[in-house]
Amino acid sequence: MEKYKLLIVEDDANLGQVLREYLELKGYETVLCADGDIGSKTFHSDVFDLCILDIMMPKKDGFTLAREIRVSDKQIPIVFLTAKSMKEDTIEGFRLGADDFLTKPFSMEELLLRLKAILRRTVGNEKIKSGETEFQFGNFHFESTKQILRCGGEEIKLTTKENELLRLLSLNMGQMLDRSTALKKIWHDDSYFNARSMDVYITKLRKHLKRDKNIQILTVHGHGFKLVKMD
Amino acid sequence: MEKYKLLIVEDDANLGQVLREYLELKGYETVLCADGDIGSKTFHSDVFDLCILDIMMPKKDGFTLAREIRVSDKQIPIVFLTAKSMKEDTIEGFRLGADDFLTKPFSMEELLLRLKAILRRTVGNEKIKSGETEFQFGNFHFESTKQILRCGGEEIKLTTKENELLRLLSLNMGQMLDRSTALKKIWHDDSYFNARSMDVYITKLRKHLKRDKNIQILTVHGHGFKLVKMD
DNA sequence: GTTGCCTTTTAACCAATTTTAACCGAGAAT
DNA sequence: ATTCTCGGTTAAAATTGGTTAAAAGGCAAC
Numbered sequence: 472m473e474k475y476k477l478l479i480v481e482d483d484a485n486l487g488q489v490l491r492e493y494l495e496l497k498g499y500e501t502v503l504c505a506d507g508d509i510g511s512k513t514f515h516s517d518v519f520d521l522c523i524l525d526i527m528m529p530k531k532d533g534f535t536l537a538r539e540i541r542v543s544d545k546q547i548p549i550v551f552l553t554a555k556s557m558k559e560d561t562i563e564g565f566r567l568g569a570d571d572f573l574t575k576p577f578s579m580e581e582l583l584l585r586l587k588a589i590l591r592r593t594v595g596n597e598k599i600k601s602g603e604t605e606f607q608f609g610n611f612h613f614e615s616t617k618q619i620l621r622c623g624g625e626e627i628k629l630t631t632k633e634n635e636l637l638r639l640l641s642l643n644m645g646q647m648l649d650r651s652t653a654l655k656k657i658w659h660d661d662s663y664f665n666a667r668s669m670d671v672y673i674t675k676l677r678k679h680l681k682r683d684k685n686i687q688i689l690t691v692h693g694h695g696f697k698l699v700k701m702d
Numbered sequence: 703m704e705k706y707k708l709l710i711v712e713d714d715a716n717l718g719q720v721l722r723e724y725l726e727l728k729g730y731e732t733v734l735c736a737d738g739d740i741g742s743k744t745f746h747s748d749v750f751d752l753c754i755l756d757i758m759m760p761k762k763d764g765f766t767l768a769r770e771i772r773v774s775d776k777q778i779p780i781v782f783l784t785a786k787s788m789k790e791d792t793i794e795g796f797r798l799g800a801d802d803f804l805t806k807p808f809s810m811e812e813l814l815l816r817l818k819a820i821l822r823r824t825v826g827n828e829k830i831k832s833g834e835t836e837f838q839f840g841n842f843h844f845e846s847t848k849q850i851l852r853c854g855g856e857e858i859k860l861t862t863k864e865n866e867l868l869r870l871l872s873l874n875m876g877q878m879l880d881r882s883t884a885l886k887k888i889w890h891d892d893s894y895f896n897a898r899s900m901d902v903y904i905t906k907l908r909k910h911l912k913r914d915k916n917i918q919i920l921t922v923h924g925h926g927f928k929l930v931k932m933d
Numbered sequence: 934g935t936t937g938c939c940t941t942t943t944a945a946c947c948a949a950t951t952t953t954a955a956c957c958g959a960g961a962a963t
Numbered sequence: 964a965t966t967c968t969c970g971g972t973t974a975a976a977a978t979t980g981g982t983t984a985a986a987a988g989g990c991a992a993c
Contacts, residue, residue: 561815562815565816565819569819570819570823571819584792584793585802588799588801588802591799592823616876617920617932630923630949630950631921631925664952665952666969666970667953668952668953671971671972671973674972690969692960692961692969693968861939862940895943898942898943898944898980899943901981902981902982902983904980904981905982905983921949921980923980924951924980
């Protein structure tokens, strides 16, 4: 699955670099901007899942930037970084739709945990709702809300796990679906036994997909699976 | 619009009372429990939108309680209150799916802002439409106040439990209705025997809904049921 | 109160889904 | 080539859900 993409706007080059390296190490895609002006420009020319904004910055402070962001995006989660815990700041920040507030110095670990808690409630859930529930590939028509895979006149009822796994594969059609990502999204835990369980379901899906030999699930050894059209 | 309902579990009677009064003043419905045992019992016999749990408590600490809660509800937001910012605690808490973490002493205002930020993102908010009493799906017209399900010219009288269950399913049309939520709302207790009773009623409803084969109750294994149009 | 009817719960049994386990084969690394 | 890890397949065990029928509970008419 795709990585979450984070916009980091922080004028302290040192902290910015640390944030960036740590979060990339943890599997996020990041873009670091050194001030609010660049941050604003970057936000409007790319798509992000979450913004981390320092409040005190030269040229354009974090709140002003947040206001600009909110004009074009009312939804995107925003996390503010602040030097000292100023009460008015906090209040103003939450009024702007902030999702969290970290007072420097904070631990990278805590930041990471808070980001996860926020993202868990946003992107993943929206994608389920966002209409990407029907897929067409080869002779198949797959309706994930109804848990049905149609092929020609045939109607195959999918079990819950079959359905979820095929949905993830379909969302990433042609791209690789990472084992670990799938496990975390469907089994909520990347462990040995769940991994073996997933392999069983890959086998089951392959059996269903035999109905059109142009559609296959390829193995990317050591990394994951890929649903492809073979034409 | 209905109020958000908060479960507060806090052994310090003083703080508990303050929390309670402040949050009720701010428009929330609250239930205050003095220890983890009572908290657990309360959670399993009522439906809440968010839990505020103190970590250090006699009888049953906040983490143990959170683990119990997570068994039957993977979604509900949990906010922990902690005396001192202990790093390991924080990590364990977030692992349990915590949404936030407040270190005592905190300001009521900050708590409120953080609660709002979390509730803004919670999905499955059927509160907005919970006043609805009439539903139309497929050939059916369902009047929950009259406990009548019409199909074509036919008029099916529903029993109380049939009616309540179909109403919950209808409110969540197309979305999953969590087993545990349904049990708590209709049977007021999420227990083994009530769960079996609910299965019996799912069977009864499926029998009624056979009159239009486009309307079905799908099973989401291990989680709940989903009323869907199959067009 | 007792009777009869209707609703709900309990129980027993059966069916489906998911997990665990065992075994085998393909690929990578040495 | 040999060893080791990783993935594939199949079957069994475990868990969870579905159906049916009988028991229990509730309520109104008598």
